[in-house]
Amino acid sequence: MSLPQELSTIFRIKQRSYKMVLILSLLEEYQTTHLQTFLLDSIAARFLSYFQSSLEEGKKVDSPPSGVASSWAEFSLSQTKSLLYTPIKALSSILEESNGGQAISFKPAVWDKLDEATINELEQYARTELDNYNNNLASPISLKSSLAQIMNSYIGAKSQPFSNHPLGQLLRHTLPNNLKKLSFIDENYKVQGSIGQGNWANIPWLAILDKRITDTTQHGEYVVYLFAEDMSSVYLTLLQGVTAPLKDKGRREGYQYLEQKVREMRELLPLENMQKDENIHLTASGLGRDYQVSTVAYIRYDRNHIPDDEQLIADLENMMANYKQYADSAAFNERDGVSTPVNTESVSKQIEQIKAFIIQKGFHYPGSLIENLYLSFKTKPFVILAGVSGTGKTKLVKLFAEALGANTGNKQFSLIPVRPDWSDPSDLLGYKDLSGAYRPGQLAEVLVEASKPENQHKPYFICLDEMNLARVEHYFSDLLSIIETQEWQDDRIVTSPLIQKEALRPEDQSIYGGLSLPDNVYLIGTVNMDETTHPFSKKVLDRANTIEFNYIHLGQYPDMMNPRNAIEISHIDNSFLRSDYLQLVDAYSEHRDLVHRTTEKLVKINGILEEIHSHVGFRIRDAVCFYMIYNERFQLMSEDAAFDLQLLQKILPRVQGSSATVKRVLLQLMQGALGKTLKVNELMEDASELYTTWSANEPTETVKHPQTARKIAFMLRRLEEDGFTSYWLS
Structure with missing residues (x-):
């Protein structure tokens, strides 16, 4: 394929068929109008027409998003425009919106390459990918056959080389990709399977995880097919992750925690046509007991009596309905109506909201900066903003925080100016005076507030202004070390303590004793690099993303960018920013x-x-x-x-x-x-x-x-x- 690189990989991540149909709609509109900017109404009409006409012709195509409409025939133009938001964002590397989101076009750099031959090749690329995708929909892999294949061949496969084995391809790729095509498993879910990490697992599995409550099988709740070690049966289960609870609490307290959660979930959910007991037998080892304790409900399929695909899909849909009910309740539990979904669409919308809020305030930052800042926070809660004075580094941090509902009024945003004479952590964390009383620093006070149970779902931002006026390694060393001690505990990320409880008076211990860096605190340092400041060591640079502000375009004026409508502030849940992976x-x-x-x-x-x-x-x-x-x-x-x-x-x-x-x-x-x-x-x-x-x-x-x-x-x-x-x- 001779397509330019930015066009040749746009369908590598399929995201259903929406991206392919969108590109074809854009090309058809161009061939009809010969314009380079298209009204979103026209593109939406073409997009919807494709699905409606394909169904009339008896072709198999993607169903509309679950919960919106039962069929494309009932889908409206306004619903289609809302749906297009996701594929447009997914193709943001080549597409851009204009006219307040009411028009769309290829980016100028892409138009420069779209001669007639390239347009024809791009159209062929989109049609080929779409046809291949729809062919898979028309003849999906049989779930019954796949389960039977695993149970009939897994024990023999364990004597064969592990790398690139067909069973690995089946569980890691083929089955997850096919399950994602089911109407009740949308982009809010993560689907993954495993036959082991480097070596054959005793119990292979295929899991479906709601990203609002977990992104790993080590903790949280999810739906999973678990294969018995002797391959006599497979269990479709609503399960809890056992690795993190047992590691954090020990086996005895971990079991108590899991058993209590099982009781709570069984009381909350209908769980009809499922077993609700501990008679799930996977292995004779200790791991079998872990699964028995953590299982909320299950359906067992024996190797020689696997039902047909229709029944298997119906069972899975029933299990997923219960799981969704639990996830919906967990996402809103004791959080004043603040939801916590973290998925492609919600992240994209929130970032656009942040950008609009910043523009409304009369500021403008270069393209992809907000996305970059978000990804940097998500990767690790320490970011450095560097550049010449006056480029808006501190203002960016403040505006980003305010767009998420964090400000000085509610104490979720704190600006701490760094002084040149800071030489140890006491300037941030505090110290004991001559009487033995603890005098907290500004950072310690924020950590106390952020650690309160009622605040743990709120993000807190701490901006260390002109961070390198003093030597960072001297006053910030404790924080740098503590960041590296992060680990999961009770579905939260915790660190070692910054302040040792034993070193404090009894009256100070309840407030500051054992104070650590909670997972809802984000540290941002702004730095100006000149002859008055100190350089950074690799110890600092290793632990941060350093975002530079040195390319300045002065020809930007507030009246060029202010949106017409006021942008509402979103009080976002901390799950939007918190890391999902530590290792x-x-x-x-x-x-x-x-x-x-x-x-x-x-x-x-x-x-x-x-x-x-x-x-x-x-x-x-x-x-x-x-x-x-x-x-x-x-x-x-x-x-x-x-x-x-x-x-x-x-x-x-x-x-x-x-x-x-x-x-x-x-x-x-x-x-x-x-x-x-x-x-x-x-x-x-x-x-x-x-x-x-x-x-x-x-x-x-x-x-x-x-x-x-x-x-x-x-x-x-x-x-x-x-x-x-x-x-x-x-």
Whole structure:
């Protein structure tokens, strides 16, 4: 396929058939009108017409979203326009909206490449992908046959090589993809299967998880097919994750917790036509007891008596209805009506809401910055905003927080100016005076407020203004270390204590004793890099995403950007920002391919960075993978655009020096950013052609990682003109 790269992979993540039909609708509208901007009403009409006419012709197509309409015949144009929001956002790398969201077009850079031949090839690409998708709908894989295949062949397969085994493909990819096509399993659910991690599991499984309450089988509640170790039967179960509760509480208290939750859920849910007992027998080992204790309800299918597909699907739909009822109640439990769904559509809508709120306040930030800030928070609760003075770093933090309902009035936003004389953590956390009384610092007071049970679902933002006026490693070292102790406990992320209880007076222990960094607190440091400030160590850089503010366009005026309608503030639940993964193993099974692609890129980069002893370790590998996973999950940017930002924020800040080796490393990194081979030996003598091309304006050529390329060009210029370069000196 000779399509430009930004077009050749747009259907890699299918998201049902909506993206393919949207692209075809846009191309049909262009061929009819020859205009380059299309009214959303016209595109929605074409989109809806495709599904309605296909059904009239007896073709198998996607059903409309569950809960909206029972068939496309009942679907309205206004409902279609709302539906289009998701595929438009998923294709935001090539599409843009205008006229307040009432018009849509390809981005100018894409139009430049859409000659007649490219349009025809793009249309053929979309039709081929759509036909393949619909063919799978018309003849889906049999659930009965799949379950039977696993039970009949799994024991024999365990004596065969584990890697790339067909049963792994069946459980990890084929079955999850087919279950996602069922009308009652939409994008709010994560579907994953496993035959083990590197070695054959005794009990393979296939799980369906509501993203509002869990994203891992280690904790929370989910629906799962569990295969008995002897493959005599498979159980469709409503189950609780046992790994985290038993690890955090110990086996005795963990069992008590799981048993209590089982009783509560059985009282809450109808659970009709299911077994509600402990007679689930998977294995003779201790793991079997874990499953017995954690199972809420189940249906057993014996290997020689598996019902037909119609009954299996009906059972699954019944189980999912109960699960949805529980998830709906859990999402609103004791939270004043604040819902907590974290899925592609809700994240995209919330980010657009944040952008609109910021514009309404008369401020404008470059494209994808809010998405980048969100993904950085989601990856790790510590972000650094760097750049020249007056670019709006502190204001961005304040506006982002206010758009989520966090402000100084409700104490969810705190601005802490850093003083040059700070030399230890006491300036933030507090100290004991001569009488032994504890005098809390500003940060400790926020942590106390955020840790209160009634506030644990609210996000709290702490902005350390001009963070590097003092040496960060001196006053912030305790926080940097504590961030690395995060672990799951009772469905929350907890850390080791910042303040030891034993060191305090009894009257202070109840408030400050054992105070830790809760999972609803987000730390943001703003920094100006000049001769008055201190540089950052790799210990700091490893633990943060560093977002730079150095490219300034002054020709922006408030009256150009203010929206017509007032934007309401959303009091968002902390699950919107909180990390879902703490270790790569939590996300590996579902995102294996993306993790491998990302790691392979980092391995090549590490080979370059080793020359100057700046190569990265597992902490950065995992953080970059998490960032890429969240981006793919919420479909905020293209994969190349997201990795571009990670190169800029996690790799380049580590590079500095004055030697020829540093220059060679920058040139080698530039080759990867441009996606083409450079004459490195010649450029070692004079690299001016690179940084002349990569000025503050976009170059004419299209490259793989443009922001990284621009930054490297500036760093090369500093090296040649000043004899020294650093990420911070542009």
